[in-house]
Amino acid sequence: MTEAITREDDDLSTLDAIRATFLARFQARGTGFHTLGEQVLRTHANSQAPLARPASAMTFRNFLQGRTTLRDPTGLLLYFEALGATADEMRKIRGVLLQEVDRRLAAPGHDAALRAFRDTELNDMPYSRALAECEAATRFEQSIAAPIAAVSPTQYLIGNPGAAAEDGTGSWGMLQHVRAFKDFLEALELRLQDEFAAVSASDTKKRQWLAAAGVREIGTAYASYMLQYPDLPELLMSQRRYLLHGPMPERERLQAVEAVQRMVTSMYHPFERFAQEVVLGGDKKQLCRTPDGEIALEIVGNRLFGIGLMFYVITALGSTGTGAFFVASQRARREFAGEPLRGPSVWSEHHEALLQGHEAALHAASDMLEHNPRVPYGDLKAVFDKEQVDARAHLLGVWERDYAPSFAREAGVLMATELHHRGLLHDSALASFFKFFLTSSEGKRLQEARYPTRKFAV
Amino acid sequence: MAHTPAVTRRLAGLGEFLRLAWLGTLALPAALWTLVRLSWRRGPRARRALVALEAAARSREPLGPSPLEPLEPGLYRVKPEYLGSSDAAERGPTVLHLLGTAEMIYSPLIGLRALCRAEPRLARCRHVIADTPYEAAAFLGADEFSARLRRVVEPEVLRNPHGLVLLGLSRGGLVALDLGSELSQRFEDARFGVLSLAPPLCEQHPPPPTVALIGALETITEILVQEQNLWPLLRPLYRWILYRGYVRNCALVLSELEMDDVESIALFGRYLREVEPRAASLRGTREFGLLRRVSDAELRHAISGATRRASHAADKLRATVVWGLRDAWVDVPPSLERARQAAQKSGVAVAELRLHTLPDWNHGLTRSLDRDFTELARWLREAVCFVTAEAEQTAREAVTGAAS
Numbered sequence: 001m002t003e004a005i006t007r008e009d010d011d012l013s014t015l016d017a018i019r020a021t022f023l024a025r026f027q028a029r030g031t032g033f034h035t036l037g038e039q040v041l042r043t044h045a046n047s048q049a050p051l052a053r054p055a056s057a058m059t060f061r062n063f064l065q066g067r068t069t070l071r072d073p074t075g076l077l078l079y080f081e082a083l084g085a086t087a088d089e090m091r092k093i094r095g096v097l098l099q100e101v102d103r104r105l106a107a108p109g110h111d112a113a114l115r116a117f118r119d120t121e122l123n124d125m126p127y128s129r130a131l132a133e134c135e136a137a138t139r140f141e142q143s144i145a146a147p148i149a150a151v152s153p154t155q156y157l158i159g160n161p162g163a164a165a166e167d168g169t170g171s172w173g174m175l176q177h178v179r180a181f182k183d184f185l186e187a188l189e190l191r192l193q194d195e196f197a198a199v200s201a202s203d204t205k206k207r208q209w210l211a212a213a214g215v216r217e218i219g220t221a222y223a224s225y226m227l228q229y230p231d232l233p234e235l236l237m238s239q240r241r242y243l244l245h246g247p248m249p250e251r252e253r254l255q256a257v258e259a260v261q262r263m264v265t266s267m268y269h270p271f272e273r274f275a276q277e278v279v280l281g282g283d284k285k286q287l288c289r290t291p292d293g294e295i296a297l298e299i300v301g302n303r304l305f306g307i308g309l310m311f312y313v314i315t316a317l318g319s320t321g322t323g324a325f326f327v328a329s330q331r332a333r334r335e336f337a338g339e340p341l342r343g344p345s346v347w348s349e350h351h352e353a354l355l356q357g358h359e360a361a362l363h364a365a366s367d368m369l370e371h372n373p374r375v376p377y378g379d380l381k382a383v384f385d386k387e388q389v390d391a392r393a394h395l396l397g398v399w400e401r402d403y404a405p406s407f408a409r410e411a412g413v414l415m416a417t418e419l420h421h422r423g424l425l426h427d428s429a430l431a432s433f434f435k436f437f438l439t440s441s442e443g444k445r446l447q448e449a450r451y452p453t454r455k456f457a458v
Numbered sequence: 459m460a461h462t463p464a465v466t467r468r469l470a471g472l473g474e475f476l477r478l479a480w481l482g483t484l485a486l487p488a489a490l491w492t493l494v495r496l497s498w499r500r501g502p503r504a505r506r507a508l509v510a511l512e513a514a515a516r517s518r519e520p521l522g523p524s525p526l527e528p529l530e531p532g533l534y535r536v537k538p539e540y541l542g543s544s545d546a547a548e549r550g551p552t553v554l555h556l557l558g559t560a561e562m563i564y565s566p567l568i569g570l571r572a573l574c575r576a577e578p579r580l581a582r583c584r585h586v587i588a589d590t591p592y593e594a595a596a597f598l599g600a601d602e603f604s605a606r607l608r609r610v611v612e613p614e615v616l617r618n619p620h621g622l623v624l625l626g627l628s629r630g631g632l633v634a635l636d637l638g639s640e641l642s643q644r645f646e647d648a649r650f651g652v653l654s655l656a657p658p659l660c661e662q663h664p665p666p667p668t669v670a671l672i673g674a675l676e677t678i679t680e681i682l683v684q685e686q687n688l689w690p691l692l693r694p695l696y697r698w699i700l701y702r703g704y705v706r707n708c709a710l711v712l713s714e715l716e717m718d719d720v721e722s723i724a725l726f727g728r729y730l731r732e733v734e735p736r737a738a739s740l741r742g743t744r745e746f747g748l749l750r751r752v753s754d755a756e757l758r759h760a761i762s763g764a765t766r767r768a769s770h771a772a773d774k775l776r777a778t779v780v781w782g783l784r785d786a787w788v789d790v791p792p793s794l795e796r797a798r799q800a801a802q803k804s805g806v807a808v809a810e811l812r813l814h815t816l817p818d819w820n821h822g823l824t825r826s827l828d829r830d831f832t833e834l835a836r837w838l839r840e841a842v843c844f845v846t847a848e849a850e851q852t853a854r855e856a857v858t859g860a861a862s
Binding site: 189190194196197198200201202250251255258265266269272286289290291293294 | 593594595597598599601602605606640643644646677680681684751752753755756767770
């Protein structure tokens with residue numbers, strides 16, 4: 001009874017309190033650390049449930065005495081159980097240990113887990129050692145294929161705010177990235193709105209042209225931003241690895257959801273104007289603002305959003321690594337380059353430069369390794385960094401040649417079919433829209449509409 | 459034959475003139491019918507308001523000191539002396555006033571003074587009025603409007619990281635709910651109080667005749683403004699039409715919403731003397747055009763988004779929504795029902811979102827002077843206290859931290 005009361009009163013809210021409590025319990029038990037270790041190993045061996053592998057008894061002793069760095073706290077849990085921790089106490093202990101790991105990773109001065117990955121240290125390491133460190137950390141994330149970006153949900157979401165001033169976007173988490181992206185798109189959209197609203201409602205042709213040009217402009221802005229800040233798509237399309245090491249901060253998660261919602265709204269506004277002006281011919285009945293109209297816009301918006309991602313995956317990511325995806329997806333275009341074609345030419349100097357540049361970087365890196373197996377990691381990285389910077393202009397060139405010209409056309413076709421599918425556009429209206437948009441000279445003018453100068457700066 | 463740009467402009471202007479004539483012919487029967495209906499119902503009161511408004515706008519008397527002090531573009535602080543506060547130092551939190559359709563920067567003042575009389579401690583708060591944007595693009599849609607209004611109020615939001623009270627009427631009430639819930643997510647150690655008055659949460663079918671009438675004038679007003687620049691000789695005529703049209707619309711709205719007391723009319727007259735008539739009349743008709751364009755789906759998104767965020771903002775947001783049951787512009791029972799359903803669906807606690815109705819009150823609520831303001835003042839005071847409790851606690855913690 002006395003023991004139970006004592007346990008209820010034990011403070012387990014901090015790491016030090018846990019240490020003190022369990023040191024006292026260990027001393028009260030009157031056995032040594034080796035005996036405790038054997039008991040823990042037996043429990044682990046006999047358990048049917050998949051328990052985390054226990055740390056050694058000496059590690060547990062060091063932990064109790066405050067002498068060890070906590071990399072993986074799960075190895076200590078069986079020791080607490082062996083010392084009589086109840087289920088409620090175990091829940092508290094797990095919480096505190098995870099918070100401790102989280103805190104240390106987020107604190108710029110104490111990020112022991114990421115110490116090896118600070119740029120300066122990593123750049124000075126021999127290549128082989130940097131590789132070993134990366135491999136160790138990747139295993140720690142239990143995912144060999146994953147690049148090291150962040151190891152806890154906190155870092156994934158809010159990055160390392162303390163270092164933001166010196167480090168620029170490098171220390172940003174997802175929240176800062178999506179906020180910046182939202183501000184960028186919102187500012188562009190306000191500019192597009194101003195131009196559109198300045199034209200009288202009676203000037204249908206100009207309004208249609210501006211709506212079509214706006215669709216292309218927002219698409220180009222989106223693609224350009226992803227190329228400039230590749231961390232954004234990496235974090236936006238996040239994977240399970242970010243969730244494995246601790247709780248997700250709820251407030252920041254909700255803020256991120258809110259920011260992305262507003263970012264998406266800004267992105268879909270030009271599509272809405274396009275649907276109203278071009279596809280629905282003025283939309284006096286406000287069809288786009290009915291539930292069906294909103295759903296149609298959202299579906300088409302998702303697909304157009306996907307075109308930007310497709311470009312990013314096939315061209316930006318597909319042209320790195322082996323470059324195989326980009327090469328494979330452009331076979332016919334490369335094959336028939338320079339031959340007379342009925343349609344516009346499709347293989348440009350940008351496509352070629354992208355492939356050549358990457359191959360040159362791969363060869364340069366291989367040569368460096370061949371000459372000096374202990375080449376500093378930073379030298380090797382510099383080769384690919386330079387390639388990435390050089391490639392940006394070519395990637396934008398590919399966007400302008402392959403994707404941007406058809407963006408308005410695809411928007412029109414997708415929008416008309418979806419509105420028709422949802423009963424907002426009659427058969428005859430759909431047929432006359434296709435005839436106008438795809439075959440008339442005015443329709444071609446709208447498909448090719450683009451602002452002579454960029455309305456945004458990344 | 460190539461036309462010079464000036465000739466091309468004139469030709470386009472002629473086209474617009476013909477369009478204006480055509481639109482006028484088309485719109486005339488409907489407009490006349492609406493006017494007849496409105497005159498039948500509210501004729502004498504609207505005429506009295508019009509005469510008083512014109513007299514106030516034409517007055518030659520010097521304007522006198524303004525009750526407002528400009529802060530940033532679109533933001534105005536109410537001078538404490540106007541509210542009868544003898545204490546110049548503002549002690550309470552900031553109350554941010556958001557305007558409804560057809561309102562101007564002086565619109566909240568008379569009601570605010572009455573609220574302060576009913577609850578004197580409200581006069582010690584800092585009161586800031588956010589003006590409606592003038593840009594044409596703000597009236598393309600509800601989202602576009604709210605994005606621009608957010609930019610207007612952002613400096614005031616940043617000045618008050620520990621909390622803010624948002625008080626809005628009609629469209630402003632809806633924005634107050636939306637913004638309040640958003641801010642409660644954005645700021646960690648802050649509390650936000652919202653008093654949302656007569657927010658439209660459902661589309662009304664058919665729209666109120668006044669809204670339909672003024673909204674239908676949007677295109678005609680835009681053409682008139684364009685034409686004014688093209689035909690200098692006709693400029694005085696166009697200007698007269700624009701000005702008269704705007705003043706008539708204002709008088710109609712003020713009388714319909716029972717906001718036509720002497721002081722309100724005087725302040726409206728002051729605004730008419732200060733503002734550029736073209737910009738005011740354009741904004742006036744565009745606001746009503748937007749009101750006609752806003753769809754039921756958008757209103758539904760607004761309230762469901764606000765309640766969803768409120769459900770996550772445990773103890774950081776306290777919102778009170780009030781409607782008058784004799785509202786001329788908002789269909790109250792469906793709006794109330796929608797707010798209830800949204801709150802229930804999101805799991806918002808009853809204490810965090812309180813819904814009230816006032817029998818025999820019109821859409822104007824705090825703008826209708828011949829009323830007992832006790833309850834409205836109490837709800838505003840509750841919002842202020844909710845924010846202050848946290849602000850005081852934060853200040854105490856800061857002092858304790860500094861001392862230790």
